[in-house]
Amino acid sequence: MNEILTGTYLAQGDWACAEGAIAAGCRFFAAYPITPATEIMERMAVRLPQVGGDFVQFEDEIASMAAVVGASYTGAKAMTATSGPGLSLMAENVGLALMTEAPCVVVDIMRGGPSTGQPTMAAQGDLMQARWLTHGDYEMIALAPASVQEMFDLTIEAFNLAERYRLPVLLLADALIGQMYERLVIPEADQVRVENRKKPTVGPSDYLPFQVDDSLVPAMACFGEGYHFYVTGLTHDESGYPDMSPQGQGRLVTRLCAKVRERAGEIIRLDMYHLEDAEVAVVAYGMVARSARRAVDLARERGLRAGLLRLVTVWPFPTRFLDGLSHRLKALLVPEMNCGQLVHEVRGAARGCSVHSLPKPGPIPHSAEEIMEAMEGIEI
Amino acid sequence: MSGGQVKFPLDDLLRRDRFPHLWCQGCGLGIILSAFCRAVQEADIDLDHLVVVSGIGCAGRLSGYLNCDSFHATHGRAIPLASGAKIANPDLKVVVISGDGDLFAIGGNHFVHAARRNLEMLVICSNNFNYGMTGGQLGPTTPFQALTKTTPFGNWEEPLNLVQLASAAGATYVARWTVTYTQRLTNSIKKGLQREGFAFIEVVSPCPAIYGEMNEQGSAWQMWEELEAVSRIRDGIPPAEASLDIHERIICGDFIDRERAGYTLRLRQNRDVARQKALASYG
Amino acid sequence: MDEVQRRLAHIHIRSSECKGCRYCVEICPKRVYEMTTVYNELGYRVPQASHEEECIVCRRCETACPDLAIYVKRMGVRFNRRNLSVVDASYQR
Numbered sequence: 126m127n128e129i130l131t132g133t134y135l136a137q138g139d140w141a142c143a144e145g146a147i148a149a150g151c152r153f154f155a156a157y158p159i160t161p162a163t164e165i166m167e168r169m170a171v172r173l174p175q176v177g178g179d180f181v182q183f184e185d186e187i188a189s190m191a192a193v194v195g196a197s198y199t200g201a202k203a204m205t206a207t208s209g210p211g212l213s214l215m216a217e218n219v220g221l222a223l224m225t226e227a228p229c230v231v232v233d234i235m236r237g238g239p240s241t242g243q244p245t246m247a248a249q250g251d252l253m254q255a256r257w258l259t260h261g262d263y264e265m266i267a268l269a270p271a272s273v274q275e276m277f278d279l280t281i282e283a284f285n286l287a288e289r290y291r292l293p294v295l296l297l298a299d300a301l302i303g304q305m306y307e308r309l310v311i312p313e314a315d316q317v318r319v320e321n322r323k324k325p326t327v328g329p330s331d332y333l334p335f336q337v338d339d340s341l342v343p344a345m346a347c348f349g350e351g352y353h354f355y356v357t358g359l360t361h362d363e364s365g366y367p368d369m370s371p372q373g374q375g376r377l378v379t380r381l382c383a384k385v386r387e388r389a390g391e392i393i394r395l396d397m398y399h400l401e402d403a404e405v406a407v408v409a410y411g412m413v414a415r416s417a418r419r420a421v422d423l424a425r426e427r428g429l430r431a432g433l434l435r436l437v438t439v440w441p442f443p444t445r446f447l448d449g450l451s452h453r454l455k456a457l458l459v460p461e462m463n464c465g466q467l468v469h470e471v472r473g474a475a476r477g478c479s480v481h482s483l484p485k486p487g488p489i490p491h492s493a494e495e496i497m498e499a500m501e502g503i504e505i
Numbered sequence: 506m507s508g509g510q511v512k513f514p515l516d517d518l519l520r521r522d523r524f525p526h527l528w529c530q531g532c533g534l535g536i537i538l539s540a541f542c543r544a545v546q547e548a549d550i551d552l553d554h555l556v557v558v559s560g561i562g563c564a565g566r567l568s569g570y571l572n573c574d575s576f577h578a579t580h581g582r583a584i585p586l587a588s589g590a591k592i593a594n595p596d597l598k599v600v601v602i603s604g605d606g607d608l609f610a611i612g613g614n615h616f617v618h619a620a621r622r623n624l625e626m627l628v629i630c631s632n633n634f635n636y637g638m639t640g641g642q643l644g645p646t647t648p649f650q651a652l653t654k655t656t657p658f659g660n661w662e663e664p665l666n667l668v669q670l671a672s673a674a675g676a677t678y679v680a681r682w683t684v685t686y687t688q689r690l691t692n693s694i695k696k697g698l699q700r701e702g703f704a705f706i707e708v709v710s711p712c713p714a715i716y717g718e719m720n721e722q723g724s725a726w727q728m729w730e731e732l733e734a735v736s737r738i739r740d741g742i743p744p745a746e747a748s749l750d751i752h753e754r755i756i757c758g759d760f761i762d763r764e765r766a767g768y769t770l771r772l773r774q775n776r777d778v779a780r781q782k783a784l785a786s787y788g
Numbered sequence: 789m790d791e792v793q794r795r796l797a798h799i800h801i802r803s804s805e806c807k808g809c810r811y812c813v814e815i816c817p818k819r820v821y822e823m824t825t826v827y828n829e830l831g832y833r834v835p836q837a838s839h840e841e842e843c844i845v846c847r848r849c850e851t852a853c854p855d856l857a858i859y860v861k862r863m864g865v866r867f868n869r870r871n872l873s874v875v876d877a878s879y880q881r
Contacts, residue, residue, distance in 0.1 A: 153593045174779035179592050179772055184618040188585035191578065191615075195558070195589030198576065199597070203589070221579050348574040348590055349597050351553040355520070355569055357577035366523070366569070511800045513859040524805050525830060525855065531809035535854030543851070687851035713809075725809040 136309035139164035145280030152178030153196035153203040161300040162234040165206040186211035190218035197227040200347035206232035220259030226291035234303035246488030247300035249462035264385035267295035267440040269410040285320040341384035396435035403432025419493035452477030455505040531725025533684040533710025544694035558587040560607035581612030595769040620674035627697040633712035672744040677702035679761035799837035808832030812849035
């Protein structure tokens with residue numbers, strides 16, 4: 126059975142995500158049914174056993190995320206997929222994955238919330254949840270696809286980042302992106318770039334499971350390889366043993382944050398449209414960025430020098446880039462399918478121009494006209 | 506008589522640099538650790554393929570003393586974490602050792618479903634009738650009327666019978682021992698380790714420093730003596746009759762011993778079917 | 789039989805890891821152990837095997853020790869006696 130289904134398809138976003146995972150080498154998937162992410166697990170239930178992997182529907186999202194961490198520590202590339210309510214339940218074990226540096230991918234297909242909200246409808250209300258999902262100090266990586274093609278491409282990217290930096294990576298898509306159908310091109314197998322975690326180069330007697338080099342990412346031994354290592358969600362030292370010293374906490378969490386912060390430049394991907402000469406620019410991600418792109422075209426037809434900064438990576442946030450950009454602009458507009466989340470982050474970063482919020486709490490995304498009119502309404 | 510330089514028989518199975526362990530005087534967890542190590546030796550388990558997962562609490566620290574791959578998971582989630590490891594690499598011998606609160610209060614749902622699936626793992630529950638690590642609060646096995654920090658006037662809830670739950674959920678091996686049956690416990694763990702299915706062993710374990718203290722059960726040795734006095738072995742009796750009353754009668758023994766296809770075996774069969782179906786539809 | 793010939797075991801105690809629960813003292817069917825007045829670094833009074841020569845190697849103390857601090861090492865017996873010609877039977881069968 127083919128592991129990579131090379132070809133051109135009219136595909137659903139969730140389907141593309143599952144195929145991207147398999148192309149990236151994912152061989153373990155654990156989840157619990159939830160609209161609008163269920164189609165990912167349904168596709169995985171068909172495909173994983175065909176390619177020699179395992180699909181398990183667990184009793185809840187808590188178990189699913191715990192199982193993903195366990196599978197990751199056997200060396201498997203592991204993934205789960207859910208929506209807001211399920212992500213809330215996964216929070217603690219996403220923290221475990223961060224603390225124990227277990228590479229894995231968590232997909233959140235956003236629906237209306239809080240609580241049960243609007244299960245079948247789109248929203249972008251989980252942006253801050255994606256950043257601050259679990260308690261404590263950490264950095265998250267979250268990618269925001271805006272097309273079915275990106276559901277495929279960015280799922281692969283999410284696995285590569287997870288393996289490179291040893292952490293859970295979030296794929297943050299809204300229900301519209303997850304459930305819509307559009308053209309998907311799956312490349313030849315040799316065109317898919319796949320990264321794998323760094324393995325120890327020393328034997329068991331010299332191995333310290335959380336010792337790092339300049340990359341700040343420790344080499345990862347796996348269960349069953351004879352390394353006899355201990356892993357704990359407690360604050361730990363290089364040996365993996367609990368470290369309750371005042372210095373221990375600072376050392377560990379500083380490194381966990383630094384391994385992402387120091388590489389933010391390599392991690393962050395931005396899509397820029399007509400920013401070169403723009404006076405007013407839109408900052409958006411996911412479905413809203415598609416309307417925004419059309420809005421930029423409409424505004425330009427009417428003589429307004431508009432531009433778009435689409436966040437492909439939403440976390441870590443491109444703070445420095447936005448600040449630099451803001452000094453070349455007169456205003457930034459932040460449309461988002463919620464009551465205003467991204468706008469706060471943009472305001473914190475962009476000190477060179479005014480920042481305007483255009484919230485719309487779903488489920489219908491902003492139209493291009495709405496965004497264009499909002500741009501025109503800004504006094505510059 | 507000094508044990509300083511002499512190598513003890515279990516030393517190779519332990520992280521000796523972590524001793525003395527953190528458990529209190531007379532705590533049964535050390536006895537469980539010791540019995541587990543002897544069972545691993547006697548069953549000739551390959552340490553390179555042994556993974557021990559524990560949750561949070563006093564028992565949660567047990568995995569950290571074992572010289573094998575071991576994981577100290579989040580509270581209540583040892584079983585699903587171990588499930589992920591076993592499913593992703595069925596060659597591993599996976600064991601979960603944790604406490605009554607971790608496995609049956611916060612983690613109760615996972616226990617039921619892992620037993621139902623017959624996941625090939627051994628689950629050992631140290632039942633000390635209270636939450637020790639947090640200072641002695643009510644647990645799912647705290648006896649009726651017992652005093653804890655959160656039932657200061659006596660527990661008004663009824664405890665859960667773990668053996669009955671495990672059997673009803675589908676475990677293929679179910680046993681209960683008190684730590685006083687050191688040899689029987691070792692034999693039972695050995696049996697559980699050799700089983701290719703979901704095996705469950707409840708170990709009634711004294712907590713003299715906290716539970717015993719709150720309930721005026723005397724010294725560690727007095728608790729031990731009471732456990733010995735009320736325990737009876739009734740191998741093979743129906744789980745419904747395997748009662749547990751810490752002051753009257755603790756029924757111990759092997760209660761369930763049955764064969765059922767293991768979960769990872771079923772997953773392999775599912776792969777075969779999936780591949781055949783794929784070949785049939787794609788040619 | 790003299791003392792040396794009757795001795796079946798050497799009892800090793802890691803006193804520094806003992807928490808003084810007295811299980812060994814109370815459980816031994818031959819009353820091999822006694823509590824001492826010595827306190828270890830952890831602050832617990834520790835036992836000693838005062839009557840090691842009485843040990844019958846039942847290993848009740850070893851398996852019951854919550855601190856994994858006792859090792860009852862079976863000794864080689866140099867003389868031949870009916871069914872008791874143990875040469876070097878270590879615990880590790």
